[in-house]
Amino acid sequence: MSNFNLPMSIFSKISFKDQAFKLRESAILDATTSILGDKGYDLMTMDDVANAVGISKPSLYKHFKSKEELIGQALIRLIDGAIDFLGQIDKQLDPAEKLMVLLEWALRVRLQGGMPFLPSTSTSVRAMLMKNLSYITRILKLNSQLEKLVIAAQKAGQLNPDLPCDVILFSYYSRTCDPAVEYLKTFSKMKDDAIIEHMLQVAFAGIRPLP
Amino acid sequence: MSNFNLPMSIFSKISFKDQAFKLRESAILDATTSILGDKGYDLMTMDDVANAVGISKPSLYKHFKSKEELIGQALIRLIDGAIDFLGQIDKQLDPAEKLMVLLEWALRVRLQGGMPFLPSTSTSVRAMLMKNLSYITRILKLNSQLEKLVIAAQKAGQLNPDLPCDVILFSYYSRTCDPAVEYLKTFSKMKDDAIIEHMLQVAFAGIRPLP
């Protein structure tokens, strides 16, 4: 935190503990992410997570005071990753290209065992997330950036200007959690790169201007 | 069944009972469908269903011997509806038009409170369904009909012949459970007809031949 740049000799014990704590927290979030991607919110149990990390359930609860908070944190980390990635994208790219690069990133994250970008469609999960203020804050931030990109791309004639902005935006979100990805991997045994290429092609053909 | 066309005077008692039984069974499946669409597989409880129908849980278990069977039957009824609908589509339509009409039907069913056409992506739900032989049989039947339509449409130049057939087929399936539908309804307050129109437009623009 605030002592990152101070000499270790003074704070070594504290910072070591802190580091270990952060590391374990990160390991917990990794496990949560992977299990969420596999089983989904409802079927993921706190025992699953604790066992995957190799700690006991009470220890898990020292880090996250409830299942809801744990999942909220995992989603926040994911959204933050997206916002970071968006900030690092080559400024030279035009809006539609930026959207494509971000979607590629999201699909790749998912194919490498992450959870889908959008949580379940289920009412209860959404209700749970809506109570989580820091999650809402992040998602609104990301959403406003994406909305600007969509509108700019429509103005520039890179995306279909006849479609309502919302239709493009929500379709875009949906592509990040498109089950076709899983089907292609499971049933067609397609390589990750081929899956991503085809998903991008279909997704953007759907929202580009009509000929 | 076999006595549908026989005089009621002879079988009235039996057929009446049968009818009532069928009616209740149908009501149970209706309730299951609606609750599944709302809460999803894991959160739907047998109490929910029994209460919605207005019967007790043991009575529910007289009709369906487990939660898995109940959900399986609800899904089978849905698939059968799709197969029936497909059989009734105007034979004059070309393959791509048939696919479009069917997708419209599926989206409309969903918007009217039904469950999504494809069940959850979750591993456990899929595992449950894979043990259900009559479900598998139906889904394979529907799948083979749709695959034929896709291939025919590609040959006729109505769908992009450069895309693997699987990519089109799985993308098509995914559109039936696209969360963008819910988002447009919830956040954009869009009318059902407008949602369907836009979803169809985006979906088919994505898989049509490139200009």
Add this chain to the structure above:
DNA sequence: GTCTATAGCTGGATAGAC
């Protein structure tokens, strides 16, 4: 066939020793 009541289990969360 329908109900009330309950068995049996699972999973979220915690008490209390170390």
Add this chain to the structure above:
DNA sequence: GTCTATCCAGCTATAGAC
């Protein structure tokens, strides 16, 4: 902070009376 052991709510499924 970490564990073992446990509580308790809520769920599937059923026994047994009517």
